[in-house]
Amino acid sequence: MTPQKINLSDKFARISQYWHPGVIGELNGQQVKLAKFKGRFDWHQHEEEDEMFLVIDGKIRIGLSDRTIELEAGEMLIVPRGILHQPEAEEEAHVMLFEPASTLNTGNTKSGRTVKDPGFL
Amino acid sequence: MTPQKINLSDKFARISQYWHPGVIGELNGQQVKLAKFKGRFDWHQHEEEDEMFLVIDGKIRIGLSDRTIELEAGEMLIVPRGILHQPEAEEEAHVMLFEPASTLNTGNTKSGRTVKDPGFL
Numbered sequence: 429m430t431p432q433k434i435n436l437s438d439k440f441a442r443i444s445q446y447w448h449p450g451v452i453g454e455l456n457g458q459q460v461k462l463a464k465f466k467g468r469f470d471w472h473q474h475e476e477e478d479e480m481f482l483v484i485d486g487k488i489r490i491g492l493s494d495r496t497i498e499l500e501a502g503e504m505l506i507v508p509r510g511i512l513h514q515p516e517a518e519e520e521a522h523v524m525l526f527e528p529a530s531t532l533n534t535g536n537t538k539s540g541r542t543v544k545d546p547g548f549l
Numbered sequence: 550m551t552p553q554k555i556n557l558s559d560k561f562a563r564i565s566q567y568w569h570p571g572v573i574g575e576l577n578g579q580q581v582k583l584a585k586f587k588g589r590f591d592w593h594q595h596e597e598e599d600e601m602f603l604v605i606d607g608k609i610r611i612g613l614s615d616r617t618i619e620l621e622a623g624e625m626l627i628v629p630r631g632i633l634h635q636p637e638a639e640e641e642a643h644v645m646l647f648e649p650a651s652t653l654n655t656g657n658t659k660s661g662r663t664v665k666d667p668g669f670l
Contacts (some may be wrong), residue, residue, distance in 0.1 A: 431613065431632065436623045453627045455599035456649050460625075466599055480574035484623070486588045492552065502605070503558045504581075511552065526647060528577050 436484055438460065439549045440522050447541050449525060450535055461525040461546060463533075464518035465517035472535035474511045479527045480506045486521030490514070552654045557583065559603055561643050568662050569653055571670035572647060582646040582667060586638035593656035594633045594663075600648045601627045607642030611635070 439452050439462050449463040465488050481490065482504040490497045490505055491514035497505055507513050515523075534542045558584050560573050572586040586609050602611065603625040611618045611626055612635035618626055628634050636644075655663045 431618065431626055431628050433618050433620060433626075434625045436625070453601065453625070455601055455627050455647070456579060456628075458577060458647075458649075460601065460627075478575065479608075480576055480581065490552075497552065497554050499554060504555045505552055505572070506555070506576050506581075507552050508576075526576065526579070526581070536560075 436522075436524070440464065440484070442549045446520070447533070448497060448543055449546045451546050452549050454529060457529055458526060459529045459531070461527070462549060463523050463525060465521045466519065467513055467517065469515045470537045470539050470541060471512055471514040474507075474509055474527075474531055474535040476509055477528045477531045478506055478508050479525065479531065480504060481515070482524040484522040484524055486509055486517060486519060488515060488517045488521045491516060492540050497524035519543070557628045557643075557645070561605075565670045567641070568654070569592055570667045571662055572667055573670050575650060579647060580652070582648070582652045583618055584644050584646060586642045586644055587640065589626065590636045591655050591658045591660050591662060592635045593658035594609060594631055595628075595648075595652055595656040598649045598670055599629050599651045600652060601625060601646065601665070602636070603645040603647070605643040606646055607638060607640055608631055608637045609636060609644060612637060624644055 446466045449461040453460040567587045568584040574581040
């Protein structure tokens with residue numbers, strides 16, 4: 429396996445659907461995913477997995493049960509397992525996600541936006 | 550444990566030493582670290598750990614046994630376990646690392662730059 433450089437802009441350009449993450453890399457049982465956020469996603473939690481959101485471009489909000497956290501490009505948040513959260517973005521935002529390969533985007537909440545196999549970008 | 554926003558610029562501002570990574574987050578047994586690169590680091594490999602380099606600011610090079618990969622801001626590389634590599638930067642560069650909590654910065658090569666406990670920023 430030969431290491432290959434990954435350019436985030438090139439990968440984001442391949443994403444045509446909001447809230448539909450694509451995998452760009454795997455390491456140590458974890459996956460690095462990219463997603464475009466726009467609008468309001470489902471409230472959900474991941475029972476066994478911590479999830480990291482790193483904003484690459486734009487602004488997002490992560491709703492928690494007691495408050496909302498705003499994140500701009502260059503800011504990140506780790507949502508520990510078991511914490512209910514709701515990602516949201518007024519305008520299109522580009523986000524990198526780190527999480528176990530097993531993580532489902534909608535966690536415990538199955539919906540029309542659940543992506544069972546995100547696939548590689 | 551209440552999730553707190555992490556601003557990368559604020560965290561980088563706390564780093565005063567090149568090649569001395571600091572931890573900014575933990576999830577799923579992995580750590581997210583930040584480091585400032587300048588100059589040439591030791592050739593090393595990690596026997597059991599894959600390592601990810603994401604350039605936040607500046608340019609770096611990762612030397613591999615057969616070639617060198619150049620990375621700019623917004624570009625990343627996953628170096629699989631067992632692959633010899635040498636990070637390098639002509640000018641100061643800001644890099645995010647994603648790797649298991651057990652990963653030693655110099656891998657199998659102990660040197661004066663080995664950081665056994667990087668600590669939290």
